Amino acid sequence: MNIDMIEAAAERLRGHARRTPLLSSPFLDEIAGRRAFVKPENLQHTGSFKFRGGWSAVSALSDAQRKQGVIAFSSGNHAQGVASAASAHGVKAVIVMPADAPQIKIDNTRALGADVVLYDRAGGESREEAAEAYTKAGMILIRPYDDAQVIAGQGTTGLEIAEQAAEVGIDAAEVLICTGGGGLSAGISLALEAKAPKMKVRTCEPQGFDDVRISLETGTITAHNSPAKGLCDAILTPAPGEMTFPILHRLAGQGIAVSDEEAKRAMALAFNRLKVVLEPGGAVSLAAALFHGDALTMDATIAVTTGGNVDPALFAHVLQTYG
């Protein structure tokens, strides 16, 4: 992994991925106690940064590989990112999802052109078993974060941050990132190392699911020991990736963990002050910027809000409670 791969991915994404703006509000600056910018990747195609990685991976395939098609295991944002990117390239995509995934996610992924294969998680079937016929037939697996081209795609966000921060006169800042397996955080870390070396990535996770924070502290890949479900479902992974962790260990600062309530308050503030829709897992970075200022050391912060695919009923509830 290096900056050349990220710049090559940026070339492939040009005109396809959206260049999300850099947002800010004096009201958020005041709460944060410093200049607080937001890079809203929830405004990316398919509602999350995952489109970048999906596009990068699909566009990097050879013609022979494209004919094999691609496969992904995901019921969430990675599924939609890969489905949309594959469809635009005319590449067949199979997305493997648990049969008990929300119907709206299954429908959306199908509407984006993918074949959805369901597996009986409750009945003990594994996703690998469900996918076996497709992988044996040679479909290319696109992993959500431990994949060099996926990390390169996510890293294009970092190239934009470096450019957009320079436009507003910022060269040093802590870049707060909602972190699951670490693909986005690793990609942005590499991009900033090359393009804005005074910036520092800080991974942000929900309390109890802060495996990256713990791993950075111990210096070795360590899983959290919470159950698999939680409010911030989009970014709940058991442990950082084999490819992403060494990059984060070398480049990122200390991890930050926020409470579910802080994530919901950040969702309501993003609604009121920035007019954008965040899912709980996509608001964790903004929550860290607003409510964990004591963990920050620089005068400016840039929070990458990573997704906006939230159930309307949950969003309505958050507004009624925190709006």
Place this chain on the structure above:
Amino acid sequence: MNIDMIEAAAERLRGHARRTPLLSSPFLDEIAGRRAFVKPENLQHTGSFKFRGGWSAVSALSDAQRKQGVIAFSSGNHAQGVASAASAHGVKAVIVMPADAPQIKIDNTRALGADVVLYDRAGGESREEAAEAYTKAGMILIRPYDDAQVIAGQGTTGLEIAEQAAEVGIDAAEVLICTGGGGLSAGISLALEAKAPKMKVRTCEPQGFDDVRISLETGTITAHNSPAKGLCDAILTPAPGEMTFPILHRLAGQGIAVSDEEAKRAMALAFNRLKVVLEPGGAVSLAAALFHGDALTMDATIAVTTGGNVDPALFAHVLQTYG
């Protein structure tokens, strides 16, 4: 009014107004039955395009005028746009609001640095009476739409539309705009006449408050005859402006009127598919794109969504009903 004034305003706004992106979703294209882009001015500073006009007007003042300060009559988006722009220029701003305006709007306008003067609308006091001491003292009145520099500022949105549409390969489109007094629609019409002459502005209003549509049809400024209140409060004006109407009469196509229910459905779709927050009046253009396709004639449409300053309880209700 001419394109040179709009380009001069763009120069003054550079680095201060946000260049909002051009958004789209295959799901919205399908509903619209054509390519449907959204220019989300709800993501502009202060949550509406009014910041552009406010900045343009304040930045065009002479040094002597700036010392006098500025005054505006508004309880809504124009108030916040002028307050924010004046504050950034170090210019004193007085905003005259009815005493029964929502407390949150009064608080926000004060927090943006303006002095808020309240008048007793219910008790029969006029806003001009309340403002008399300030206007006599020489404060400069910034009108919400019948002001050349305000129209020029709003028109900068049109320059961006021309550039961003060209980037995605679109040179002909109907540009749908939520319309109150017509400042934004007139400014964009002039910008597109010069920069993208195959584009056509279509004004969009709530049914019953479609004074611009009626005026365009009759060829003369005509007021609607509805009471002053309605769901789409941000864009309810009795009649088009003296400066804006001749421009619209020369350049705009037929007006379109949408129902309150269509506006609310558009808000829910913008939430689900674009991850942006729209106020009812700011969603009228998108409602026209999605639900009034029979009134459109071109293969592509660009809906300017004009504001996102909506009460959280109302937004929650819209999600629960239409989400």
